[in-house]
Amino acid sequence: MLLYDSAVSGNCYKVRLLFAQLGLDYTRQEVDVVDRSGRDELLGELNPALRVPTLVLDDGRPLAESNAILWYFAEDTPYLPEDAYERAQVLQWLSFEQYSHEPNIAVARFWVSFAGGPPSPKALEGRQRGGYAALDAMEGHLATRSFVVAERYTIADIALYAYTHVADEGGFDLEPYPAIREWLGRVALQPGHVAIED
């Protein structure tokens, strides 16, 4: 399989982490996430959204969006529950991550650590306010749980771990979030775990 990848992207790291834990082989092709020129030529036929991760399966068929890739490969493995309600809860948290968490925490991190700064201080303030609201929601949820769904490690943990564990690179302080910090430690101890920089 060929993964159009970015070494610094949490969305790509989600896929790399699951693939490592499943023992799947694949080739990585690095795509620039700052200079987006040439994306249409590179990804246009594979992913109308022109984003990474974009995966080409062994048979040549493309699949895009980190959560769709996670779901496809986690099916029938311990990383996705069988129970219909637990599966729906996994999807609820994957959706939360993409809508309420990533656009704030990942974008703030991109501006602060990779793009030379935010477009304006006010823009960064808005993303940090939204990011802390997402962290508040996670903290309340994890205060009484070991993992995000079903008291076991699933792709919901992988999806939320990706940008939460590097939130400091977006200027976020996790000190006031003890439940999140303990959960980050539990996730990092899972068999087959790899780091974002691996």
Add this chain to the structure above:
Amino acid sequence: MLLYDSAVSGNCYKVRLLFAQLGLDYTRQEVDVVDRSGRDELLGELNPALRVPTLVLDDGRPLAESNAILWYFAEDTPYLPEDAYERAQVLQWLSFEQYSHEPNIAVARFWVSFAGGPPSPKALEGRQRGGYAALDAMEGHLATRSFVVAERYTIADIALYAYTHVADEGGFDLEPYPAIREWLGRVALQPGHVAIED
């Protein structure tokens, strides 16, 4: 079942449309999407993200995020394919809708039609630029297809229809998008279709 709902929200409409087509009974409780005070008291125990739609199942268990609710109820119905790759494609487009489409088109519509105007002209320009990029991606995809995935009507069509068919309320002009307009017509002709205002 009890649906915490908003009559004008496309995210809530997705759920109402699928429920109508599946013939499912439920009670609607309207939640104000402009005045968000009291959300924590109303939804805090049910949905950490404090958003609508939030659903309470017959047995009292909560489920949130429109795409998770669609997936849960479409499973084992004609609205979600059985093939693993087609299911992943459905999830790819659900993710695209929540990440690249809704935050632009739905937010522009909210500002223009429900919230008394955007925070700034520049903010609206940004959302419209992003919204047109999402429409461009849809147009290219639908130019050679009858429906979003698997050449049949699925929850991927429901999710993308919700805000695309009212994009004009956010200032978007669909005239340059003939494939989208024909697809909107096909979706509206599906058995059991209901309008957002129903």
